[in-house]
Amino acid sequence: MTRVLTVTLNPALDLTYDVPALLVGRSVRVAAVRSRAGGKGVNVASVVRALGGEAVVVAPGALTTPDPFRDGLDRLGLPYRLVPAFESVRQTVAVVGADGATTILLEPGRSAVEGTPEALEAAVADELTRADVLVVSGSLPPGLPHDLPARLARLADVPAIIDVSGAALRAATGAGAVLTPNADELAELVGSRPETIGEVAAHGRRLIEAGAAAVVVTLGEKGAVAITPSGAWLAHTARVVDGNPTGAGDAAAAALAIHLADKIDWPAALADAVATSAACVLKPVAGEIDLQARARWRDTITVEELT
Ligand SMILES: Nc1ncnc2c1ncn2[C@@H]1O[C@H](COP(=O)(O)OP(=O)(O)OP(=O)(O)O)[C@@H](O)[C@H]1O
Ligand SMILES: [Mg+2]
Numbered sequence: 353m354t355r356v357l358t359v360t361l362n363p364a365l366d367l368t369y370d371v372p373a374l375l376v377g378r379s380v381r382v383a384a385v386r387s388r389a390g391g392k393g394v395n396v397a398s399v400v401r402a403l404g405g406e407a408v409v410v411a412p413g414a415l416t417t418p419d420p421f422r423d424g425l426d427r428l429g430l431p432y433r434l435v436p437a438f439e440s441v442r443q444t445v446a447v448v449g450a451d452g453a454t455t456i457l458l459e460p461g462r463s464a465v466e467g468t469p470e471a472l473e474a475a476v477a478d479e480l481t482r483a484d485v486l487v488v489s490g491s492l493p494p495g496l497p498h499d500l501p502a503r504l505a506r507l508a509d510v511p512a513i514i515d516v517s518g519a520a521l522r523a524a525t526g527a528g529a530v531l532t533p534n535a536d537e538l539a540e541l542v543g544s545r546p547e548t549i550g551e552v553a554a555h556g557r558r559l560i561e562a563g564a565a566a567v568v569v570t571l572g573e574k575g576a577v578a579i580t581p582s583g584a585w586l587a588h589t590a591r592v593v594d595g596n597p598t599g600a601g602d603a604a605a606a607a608l609a610i611h612l613a614d615k616i617d618w619p620a621a622l623a624d625a626v627a628t629s630a631a632c633v634l635k636p637v638a639g640e641i642d643l644q645a646r647a648r649w650r651d652t653i654t655v656e657e658l659t
């Protein structure tokens with residue numbers, strides 16, 4: 353069974369408050385409260401498990417107990433290794449009205465204590481001895497250097513995916529990992545918005561020259577492009593799903609991770625990433641996928657070779 357090590361550098365406890373309606377400036381009674389361990393690597397791990405793989409979550413966590421984030425991982429049933437780093441793990445709050453209107457409040461990441469990068473490197477190096485693929489995802493909290501995802505990928509002698517943005521993505525280009533920017537993240541990295549698929553592919557090729565193993569650019573409802581040393585492909589979405597796109601990129605990374613563990617067939621891997629991420633948009637919660645929809649869509653995706 354493929355074992356995927358996921359690293360979430362900016363974890364969160366995601367709370368959902370169901371309310372009749374959110375009235376700004378008024379007191380609102382909350383009808384129901386749900387909480388879930390969140391963060392992009394946690395979503396990746398949940399999807400890997402849904403796809404039949406094994407996943408381990410590594411993340412900086414709270415210095416003290418009780419830690420609701422740890423409890424959330426226990427409830428998800430995902431194996432994890434938390435590196436003590438914060439006074440407490442940040443929370444996000446989604447306030448959902450009866451009409452579905454959702455307001456999301458995102459707390460900033462807490463500052464990680466000194467020594468956290470080194471402790472994370474040690475934990476990842478140790479977990480890598482039992483992993484087939486590494487995936488490092490998401491933003492960085494204050495106190496963690498922006499080159500940490502690149503440093504973690506360099507520890508791996510198995511394939512690595514780095515799904516980050518901004519300065520962390522820039523620092524990761526030379527780390528020999530598969531990069532998975534979305535359209536906005538690629539535009540920020542290259543300094544302008546590519547107008548055509550050909551331009552996306554040209555940027556991908558330059559990133560490979562700069563040291564990326566491959567680049568998978570996700571384009572939301574338009575699908576995804578893979579640029580690799582052996583060729584480039586565009587996969588169109590099987591269907592544009594009207595649903596929850598949060599975490600679609602994480603689902604794509606999970607599917608790619610499983611393919612990277614073996615000798616990769618890129619067109620098949622890209623089609624699977626596109627089918628799996630659409631099957632994630634169908635689900636209201638990030639980290640979940642509709643397996644039947646994925647199976648139906650996987651064989652109907654058109655993959656075009658780009659020359
Ligand atoms: N509405 C949609 N219908 C079908 N597939 C979708 C839709 N939105 C996204 N996808 C699929 O999900 C993939 C990833 O989406 P997107 O490019 O939005 O990632 P992202 O911005 O990194 O998402 P996140 O970071 O929230 O996980 C796309 O390449 C596409 O295949
Ligand atoms: Mg993303």
